[in-house]
Amino acid sequence: GQQVMQIPQYQHVQEGEDFTTYCNSSTTLSNIQWYKQRPGGHPVFLIQLVKSGEVKKQKRLTFQFGEAKKNSSLHITATQTTDVGTYFCAGLTGYALNFGKGTSLLVTP
Amino acid sequence: DGGITQSPKYLFRKEGQNVTLSCEQNLNHDAMYWYRQDPGQGLRLIYYSQIVNDFQKGDIAEGYSVSREKKESFPLTVTSAQKNPTAFYLCASSHLGVGGEAFFGQGTRLTVV
Numbered sequence: 167g168q169q170v171m172q173i174p175q176y177q178h179v180q181e182g183e184d185f186t187t188y189c190n191s192s193t194t195l196s197n198i199q200w201y202k203q204r205p206g207g208h209p210v211f212l213i214q215l216v217k218s219g220e221v222k223k224q225k226r227l228t229f230q231f232g233e234a235k236k237n238s239s240l241h242i243t244a245t246q247t248t249d250v251g252t253y254f255c256a257g258l259t260g261y262a263l264n265f266g267k268g269t270s271l272l273v274t275p
Numbered sequence: 276d277g278g279i280t281q282s283p284k285y286l287f288r289k290e291g292q293n294v295t296l297s298c299e300q301n302l303n304h305d306a307m308y309w310y311r312q313d314p315g316q317g318l319r320l321i322y323y324s325q326i327v328n329d330f331q332k333g334d335i336a337e338g339y340s341v342s343r344e345k346k347e348s349f350p351l352t353v354t355s356a357q358k359n360p361t362a363f364y365l366c367a368s369s370h371l372g373v374g375g376e377a378f379f380g381q382g383t384r385l386t387v388v
């Protein structure tokens with residue numbers, strides 16, 4: 167199946183520091199979605215990017231979709247303890263939604 | 276309330292027994308998915324279905340079976356052929372095609388002893 171790779175696997179930051187997770191696909195994606203899973207919870211949809219080069223912002227979160235539609239990033243500015251969780255990217259191939267392995271973010275006060 | 280429901284939340288079974296995990300949605304979504312989550316492995320696709328009476332294998336379908344007799348329901352059976360069944364199982368649903376954000380159930384944590 168489609169390979170969606172995410173790095174880093176883990177990230178530990180001090181509260182107030184920035185955080186970035188990267189997602190790379192072996193094939194061109196029709197779109198990319200981002201999800202957040204809190205510890206003990208289930209993934210929750212954050213955003214979808216469709217256009218080449220697209221940039222979207224949600225408060226302190228900035229999402230980018232690469233020009234070739236093969237990579238994406240999620241950047242959090244000035245992390246807070248509420249940002250703790252695992253962030254997943256997901257790419258659609260036909261009707262199969264394939265997820266990366268996720269980046270687990272730990273924020274220390 | 277609209278949503279997707281998985282039951283039970285915790286399930287214990289003896290090795291060698293088949294077990295069926297329930298997934299029901301009332302969101303009128305055509306597409307439904309089953310994922311397995313293990314520590315450090317992310318979400319791995321087991322099976323997915325776009326329409327009633329049709330489904331496709333994902334990356335790790337061996338040892339699992341599904342049915343889609345109703346649009347609202349997509350049960351997953353973990354068979355005795357699955358070598359490492361202990362895991363967290365997540366069901367999701369979405370509208371078809373580009374733009375279909377996936378809604379997840381609360382998950383079922385299966386422990387086989």
